[in-house]
Amino acid sequence: MDEYPEPVHEAAAGALDPRAELSEFLRTRRARLKPEDVGLPDFGRHRRVPGLRREELAQLAGVSVGYYTRLEQGNGQHVSAEVLDAIARALRLNDAEYAHLTHLAKPKQKKKPAGRTQQVRGPLRTLLDTMDGGPAILVGRRGDILAWNRMAAAVFGDWAELPAHERNWARLVFLKAEYHDLFVDWQDKANDVVAQLRLDAGSHPNDPRLSALVGELSVKSEDFRRLWAAHDVKDRCHGIQRLHHPLVGELELRLESFHLADDHEQTLATYHAEPGSPSAEALRLLASWGTDATRTGTGAPPASRTR
Secondary structure (H helix, E strand, C coil): CEECCCCCCCCCCCCCCHHHHHHHHHHHHHHCCCHHHHCCCCCCCCCCCCCCCHHHHHHHHCCCHHHHHHHHCCCCCCCCHHHHHHHHHHHCCCHHHHHHHHHHHCCCCCCCCCCCCCCCCHHHHHHHHHCCCCCEEEECHHHEEEEECHHHHHHHCCHHHCCHHHCEHHHHHHHCHHHHHHECCHHHHHHHHHHHHHHHHHHCCCCHHHHHHHHHHHHHCHHHHHHHHCCCCCCCCEEEEEEEECCCEEEEEEEEEEEECCEEEEEEEEEECCCCCHHHHHHHHHHHHCHHHHHHCCCCCCCCCCC
C-alpha cells in the first residue's frame, strides 16, 4: 500500500457563504416539487416559478410565509430544530439532505480548524494491505484519496505517480479524460462526487482548500459547474460500479463504504466482484499481474511502486 501525505489544495481568498448556500439549497429543493406531489391543488396554468411557491411550502410546513421567506433568504440563525423538521418534511428531504439543511441553518462551531491535515492511523494502513481481493480506498474530506491498496492501483491507476494535490476524486473525474473512459456510467459517478462534495461544503463552509477546489473545478469544467449549481447532496454509501479497464475490459464491482468510528470524515470504500463472475476472474488476473497491471492502469503515468 502507498503512504503519502494528504493532498493540499491551494487556498482561495474567502470561503463559501453559508447564507447563500442555505438560500439556494432551499430554493432548488422547493423547485423540484409540484403541487400535486404534495397533495395541493394547482389553480394556475402559468406559474411564475418552477415547483412550489413559497406560500405553498410555508403552508405545508406550518410556518408563516414571512418566516419561511426570511429563512430562504439565508436568515436562519435562530431557527428552531422543530421548524427545520417541519420544513424538511414538507420538502421531502432524505437523510443526507436533512443533515445538509441542518448544517447550513444551524452551523456548529468546529473544535478543529477546517483545513487541518487528515491523519491515517497505522492499523488502517495495515488493514488496507491485507485486503487483497479487491480495491480498497480510504477517502477523506473533499474527496481526497488518503490511502489505498495494491488492487486499487491496479484498477484505478497508480495514484502514487500523481502530484499530491491531484489525488482527489473530483479532480480525477472532471479533469482527467482517462477517468471519463474508465467509468461506464460516468454521469452517475460525476453526480455522486459533486453531491458528496456539497455535503462536505455544508459541514465546512470555511474550509479554504475546499473553496479553492470548487473554484478551480468551476473554471475548468462545465459539467462540474452545472452539477454544482443543482445543490444535490449525497452521503457515501453503496452500489454497483461499472468500469471499462484498459487491460481486462468490463468490470462490474459492488461498492460498499463505511465511515470510520473514530473519524466520521474518513470513509473506507471497498469494491468486490460476485464470486465466480467474469469480473472476479478479471480481478484475479489483475492481482496476478501485480506491478505490471499498475503500469498500464487507466492511462495514468507509468508507475514504479516502492514500499
